[in-house]
Amino acid sequence: MDAAEEISILALSLQVAGVATIAILPIGVLLAWLLAGFRGRVRVVVESLLTLPLVLPPTAIGILLLTMLSKNTWLGRMIAALGVEILFTWRAAVLASAVMSLPLLVRSARTAFEEIDPRLLGVARTLGDGPLRVFLRVALPLAWRGILAGTLLSFCRALGEFGATILVAGNIPHRTQTLALAIFHRSQVGRDADALRLVAVVSLVAFVAVYATERFGKRRDDTRSAT
Amino acid sequence: MIDLSFRLAQPPFSLEVELALAGRVTAVLGPSGSGKTTLLEVIAGLRRRAHGRVTLDGLVFLDSDRKTELAPERRHIGYVPQEPALFPHLDVAGNVRYGVRVPSEASNRRIAETLALLEIEKLAPRFPSTLSGGEAQRVALARALVTEPRLLLLDEPLAALDSELRHRILPYLIRVRDDAKVPMIYVTHHVGEALILADEAVVLRAGRVEATGPVQNVLTPKLVTSVRGDATFENIVRGVVIDDDRASGTARLAPLSGGAPDVATLLTVPAVDVLRSGAEATYRVASEDVLLLRALPGAISARNVFAARVIAVETLRTDVLVRLRAGTLEWRALVTPAAVRELEIAQGVELVIAIKTHSFARLG
Numbered sequence: 001m002d003a004a005e006e007i008s009i010l011a012l013s014l015q016v017a018g019v020a021t022i023a024i025l026p027i028g029v030l031l032a033w034l035l036a037g038f039r040g041r042v043r044v045v046v047e048s049l050l051t052l053p054l055v056l057p058p059t060a061i062g063i064l065l066l067t068m069l070s071k072n073t074w075l076g077r078m079i080a081a082l083g084v085e086i087l088f089t090w091r092a093a094v095l096a097s098a099v100m101s102l103p104l105l106v107r108s109a110r111t112a113f114e115e116i117d118p119r120l121l122g123v124a125r126t127l128g129d130g131p132l133r134v135f136l137r138v139a140l141p142l143a144w145r146g147i148l149a150g151t152l153l154s155f156c157r158a159l160g161e162f163g164a165t166i167l168v169a170g171n172i173p174h175r176t177q178t179l180a181l182a183i184f185h186r187s188q189v190g191r192d193a194d195a196l197r198l199v200a201v202v203s204l205v206a207f208v209a210v211y212a213t214e215r216f217g218k219r220r221d222d223t224r225s226a227t
Numbered sequence: 228m229i230d231l232s233f234r235l236a237q238p239p240f241s242l243e244v245e246l247a248l249a250g251r252v253t254a255v256l257g258p259s260g261s262g263k264t265t266l267l268e269v270i271a272g273l274r275r276r277a278h279g280r281v282t283l284d285g286l287v288f289l290d291s292d293r294k295t296e297l298a299p300e301r302r303h304i305g306y307v308p309q310e311p312a313l314f315p316h317l318d319v320a321g322n323v324r325y326g327v328r329v330p331s332e333a334s335n336r337r338i339a340e341t342l343a344l345l346e347i348e349k350l351a352p353r354f355p356s357t358l359s360g361g362e363a364q365r366v367a368l369a370r371a372l373v374t375e376p377r378l379l380l381l382d383e384p385l386a387a388l389d390s391e392l393r394h395r396i397l398p399y400l401i402r403v404r405d406d407a408k409v410p411m412i413y414v415t416h417h418v419g420e421a422l423i424l425a426d427e428a429v430v431l432r433a434g435r436v437e438a439t440g441p442v443q444n445v446l447t448p449k450l451v452t453s454v455r456g457d458a459t460f461e462n463i464v465r466g467v468v469i470d471d472d473r474a475s476g477t478a479r480l481a482p483l484s485g486g487a488p489d490v491a492t493l494l495t496v497p498a499v500d501v502l503r504s505g506a507e508a509t510y511r512v513a514s515e516d517v518l519l520l521r522a523l524p525g526a527i528s529a530r531n532v533f534a535a536r537v538i539a540v541e542t543l544r545t546d547v548l549v550r551l552r553a554g555t556l557e558w559r560a561l562v563t564p565a566a567v568r569e570l571e572i573a574q575g576v577e578l579v580i581a582i583k584t585h586s587f588a589r590l591g
Contacts, residue, residue, distance in 0.1 A: 084228055110269070117312060119308045119310070119312040120314060120315075122271070122273040122299070122308070122312075123304070123308065123312050124314075124325070125272070125273065125298070125300050126271050126272075126273070126299050126300070126302070126305065126306040126371075127297035127300075127325050127326030127370070127371075127374060128300045128303075128326050128328060128374065130298065130300050137325075138314060141316045142316055143316065152291050167534075178443075195229060209530055
């Protein structure tokens with residue numbers, strides 16, 4: 001067991017979690033903004049669907065992804081036709097992590113958007129801004145702390161993703177073996193001390209991210225609406 | 228000219244409005260929940276699902292029959308909600324500048340003028356959370372004004388302020404009316420404000436228009452008390468200072484009626500440094516401060532003593548509001564039923580009015 005191996009596992013894990021987080025950021029923020037502006041049944045349905053990855057066994061999500069991307073489906077064939085290989089590559093780990101962590105981002109960002117005084121958005125409209133400009137000039141600047149907190153939480157979730165990842169990406173050393181998979185693998189083969197070292201590494205990374213969430217996620221007084 | 232003919236159903240509440248407003252300033256009064264704010268939001272385009280027609284000077288904001296609805300950002304309306312709703316992430320300068328699309332020399336000059344008009348130049352680098360209620364209100368007003376709106380919608384801009392601050396902000400609104408000359412729709416609970424600012428009034432009750440017309444005709448004491456239990460009745464006098472006497476701390480005011488100063492009924496008011504002869508000023512006298520006497524007194528400290536004829540006597544809840552005419556001015560005096568009996572106050576009776584100099588509070 002050498003440090004180089006551990007560094008490569010950590011690097012792969014950070015790459016997978018990082019790419020997954022960056023990929024879901026625009027989608028998650030947009031979904032959160034749309035959900036915050038809607039009331040009614042459509043919203044409940046979309047929110048319930050979005051929450052599924054949080055409540056279903058991760059392995060269930062893994063199987064669903066595996067089935068959707070297999071060569072037996074139109075989606076799988078289309079991806080194959082494009083010459084992109086997903087299953088059992090690091091890209092599959094990214095996909096699994098993205099799906100599993102998207103709900104956390106959406107929830108956090110949606111709450112941040114909902115906390116904005118709707119009158120601010122209305123006043124911005126009367127001052128000549130269309131919906132997109134209101135989003136960029138008022139909603140985003142006021143919600144960025146919540147979005148950042150959600151992003152960091154999603155990153156942590158992606159870093160710890162195991163169940164769905166192992167199904168779609170396998171557990172291939174140097175290719176798809178992330179920290180979570182490596183810990184499982186080492187524990188299974190009796191390398192408990194090695195596993196614990198990885199636990200220490202992942203704990204440190206997660207602590208820094210959660211600490212940052214707590215530190216920057218709290219609203220400061222000057223960002224509250226003046227009443 | 229604003230034409231409103233729409234219906235907005237939001238069970239259990241519904242707002243149905245048929246109005247043609249031509250005033251410079253229209254005051255909208257009504258009990259809480261009567262639809263005042265909703266009316267403003269429909270005009271601003273912030274309430275969807277209104278059905279009907281809304282036009283401003285022929286420009287169609289909403290026409291449900293033709294499926295036309297102008298987006299709020301294309302209506303060019305200034306909206307100041309009840310709480311100022313300043314953008315908390317921008318400083319005062321950023322807030323005021325928010326609606327200016329392309330900064331230019333002209334827009335910079337307009338911003339500077341507006342900041343000066345509302346006396347908030349010094350606040351520019353401050354953030355909303357550090358402003359007092361009155362300062363925040365003026366910033367919100369400036370933010371709406373610099374966009375040169377076609378119409379200004381003010382939703383109880385003074386409601387959150389205490390009465391002292393109220394009297395400090397009111398002159399700014401008078402300036403906006405007279406200097407910036409933007410037509411306004413002004414939602415208020417306060418009859419005094421409506422009488423000072425507005426030339427037209429609308430009374431809403433339970434989502435329906437109860438009365439509309441020139442402000443003096445609409446805001447009769449009976450109607451006003453029914454809208455607001457603790458209504459106050461004030462006398463608003465606008466006039467020209469004809470001379471000021473620093474030694475005695477007083478100035479004399481010739482009331483303006485029909486455009487010309489009425490030099491026959493001069494009023495003695497407190498002298499204020501900023502006022503010079505020839506300046507126009509507006510004063511408020513609470514109806515409780517107007518004393519009624521049966522005959523001219525021998526000696527009295529009140530500087531304003533003049534004859535008046537009773538034109539109406541209206542019994543409110545516990546008090547009696549006596550309306551009197553003296554020359555070109557109408558006065559309202561709030562007295563007790565006992566006083567009415569003792570002085571035998573009735574329509575047509577000649578009385579004497581006495582008002583102390585310091586009962587005149589300057590508004591603007």
